[in-house]
Amino acid sequence: MYEARAEGFVRALGYLVVAFIVYMAFWFARASRGKDKEKASPKLIGQALLVVVGIATAAAVWKGDPVCVDSETDPFGGTCYEWDDGFDATLPDRAETFAYFLALFGIPVAIGLFGKAET
Secondary structure (H helix, E strand, C coil), X not given: CHHHXXXXXXXXXXXXXXXXXXXXXXXXXXXXXXXXXCCCCHHHHHHXXXXXXXXHHHHHHCCCCCCECCCCCCCCCCCCCECCCCCCCCHHHHHHHHHHHHHHHHXXXXXXXXXXXXX
């Protein structure tokens, strides 16, 4: 009973952390644009696009690479132990992760850059 509550609490805490990171992406985009500007500069749009695509690409590249500890430095007794059960992501898995992170960070950044200017 308590395990289910703890698992739900940890999941909710994870959602709050993600929501905070997404809000910070929005806030940084809005603050970078400035209060008086009607439109974001093309340079700022390009920089924001590079950052968002870079984060999404990094998440897609690092997804599911199997990790195997060398037997000489293995703390588990000298055999090769795969930490993530040998999961190796396929191209559709990586494309899905890329699209997820692109939407997760791209939408708030676009709203921050192209939304109404603060008054």
